[in-house]
Amino acid sequence: MSSWLADTITQAQTIDDWLSPKRAQSLALLEATNWPNRKTEAWRYTPVNKIERATFKQTSTLQDIATHIPNLDAIDLVFVDGIFDAAASSKTFPAGLTINQLADGKDHDWALESFKNTKPDRHFFGLINDTLATQGCIIDVANDTAIEQPIRILQSFQQGSQSHTRILMRLGKRSSACVIEQLQGDSLSLNTSFAEYQIADQAKLEHYRLALQCSEAISIGGSHFSLGEKADLDSNLVGFGSQLSRVDIDIIHAGESAHSQLNVIYLLDGKELFDLHSAIEHTKPHGTSEQNVRCIVADHANAIFNGRIHIHRNAQKILAEMNNRNLLMSDDAQINTKPELEIYADDVRCAHGATIAEIDEKAMYYLQSRGISRSEAQVMLSFGFINELVDMMNNQAIAQWLRPILRQRFADMEIR
C-alpha cells in the first residue's frame, strides 16, 4: 500500500461526525482497493504516483489568485485551501434557498441520504473524499423556486495545501438554479473536490465547473448528477490541466424524459495533463443527452477523454450523442480518447464520434480571401473551435470573462 494512502486511512479513522456511517463504508472499500497504477484501466494515462512523490509544504505567504468574474452577481461560497472563508462569502440568500456548511449536515436528513448517493463508488479518489471531506456545503433549493442569482463555489488553493471538500445539492421539483464550481491555484497543492447534485422532476440546473488550476497543482474531483423525470442539466466544464488534473462526470438519467448537455473545453500546454472520464447513464426511456468535448493540446501536454454511454435495458427511445474533437498543435502532444458504449435497449439512437480536428480549408480560404494571413487565420479558426462552446454558455458574464483568458492561454500556446 502506498504510504500516502496509509496516512490517509489513519487520518480518516480519527474523524467522527454525522457522516461516519457512510465514511466507514468507503473506508472499507478503500482498504480492499489497490492504489491505482498504470495497469488500472481508469488511471491508465494518469500517473497517480505523483502524489506519492510530492512533498506538501505550506508557506505562510498568501498568493494573489485572480478569481473575480466581472459582471457576475453571484452568491459566493468561498473556500481557501478547503476551509470555508465566511468573511469572503455571501451571508444572505433568497427565499427558497438554504445553504449550510457540510459540518452542519446532521440537521438535514436529506444530506445524509444524498452523500454517496449520486457519485459511484468506483472513483478511487471519490472514496478518499468520502472519508476525509469535512468541509464543503449543502445547498437546498425548495420546490417551485427559481434562484436567479448564480451560486458560485469558489475554491482557491495555496502552496503546499492538501484539502478535501464535498458539495451536496438538492434541487426541488420544478426548481431551477445555476451553480459555478470554480477552482484556482497553480502552485503545488493537492485537492479532491467532489459534488453531488440531485435534480428532482422537472427541475433545471445550469452548471459550470471551471477547473483552472495549472502547472504544479494536483486536482482530482468530480461532479455527479442524478436527473429526475423531465429534469434538465446544462453542464459546462473548462479544464486547463496541470501536472495532474482529473475530473469524473457522471450524469444519471434516473427519471424518464430527462435531458442533459455536457460541453467540455480543455486547453493544455507544456507538460500538462487533463483527464476527463464522463459517464452518462440512461436508466429510463425517452431521455436525450449530448456531449461536446473539444480540446486543444500543445507542446508535450496530454489530454485524456474516456466517454461512456450506458443505455440500460428498457430505456427505449433514447437519443444519446457524443462528439469529441481534438486539435493537436505539436507532434509531442498526446490525445488519448476512448468512447465506451454499452447499449442494452434496441430502440435508441446513439451517435458518437472522435476526430482529430483539421483546419477547415473552406473557412481558411474565406478568411484569406479577405486579406488575413494563413497563420492568423489558423489561430482564429483554432480558437473559434473552442469559442464555439463558449458562445453556447448561457451565462454571459462567465463567457465574457473566459474568452480573453482562453485567448491568452491559446496565444501563449502558439508561441512555442
Added chain:
Amino acid sequence: MLEIKNLQASVADKQIINNLDLKINPGEVHAIMGPNGAGKSTLSYALTGRDGYEISQGSATLDGEDLLEMEVEERATAGLFLAFQYPVEIPGVSNMEFLKASVDAQRAARSLEKYSSSEFLKVAKAACKQVNLPLSFLKRGVNEGFSGGEKKRNEIMQMILLQPKLAILDESDSGLDIDALKVVADGINSQRDGKRSFLVITHYQRLLDYIKPDFVHVLADGKIVKSGGPELALELEAHGYSWLESYDRNAEDESE
C-alpha cells in the same frame, strides 16, 4: 485594372475555363451572365487563388501585378475582393473579430494605421446599417445561421469595409427579396467612384437595372462567347441561353 489573357483553369483535373480573355478598365462595371455550370464561379475562384484551382495557361494581372503568383491573402490586399456565391459559415469566430482582422490586414497593406477597437466599432456599425443588418449580426459567428439574403448582405458589408480596387460579385443578387436587392445594389453603387471596378456575375437583368453595367459578357463552356453593352442582358432575358447554342454552333462552323 484587371487584365486576363488566354486563361485556362481546371478543377479536379477537369478543364473549366478555356482561353478566356477579359479586360476591365478603372471605373468600369462588367457583368457576366451565363448558364449554370458555365464556369463563372470557377473563374472567380481561380482569380482569387483558391486551393485546387489549377491555372495551366494564361495570365491575370491587377494594375499590372501578376495575380497568379500571389497567395490568396496577397491578392486580397492587392485590392481584389470576391463576394461569394456561397459565403462560408465559421461558428466560434465572431463576425466582428473577422471584420476587424480583415480591415486590419488591408490597412496594414496600405500602410495605414490600425483602427482602435472603438474606431472600428463605429465604422463597422455604419457599414452594418448601410446594408440594413441589425447590429447583433456583428456579434454572431461569421455567417452562422444567417439566412441566404443575410449572408449576401454580409458580403456587401465586407466589400464596403475593405474598399477593394476590383470587386467580383458572384450572384450577390440571388436569393434576395425585393428590398434586399435594392440594399445590395445601393451598396455596390455607393462604392462606385470612377476608379473602382466591378465584375458582376448574375443570372438576372433586374440587378443590372440598378447597377448600370458598361459591358455585358456571356460566359459559356468556360469562355466568353459574346460581349456587348447593357442591351445584351435584355436580349438574353428575352431569348434565353438556347440562343447561345446556335451562337456556339455558328462559331464552330466558322472555325472549321
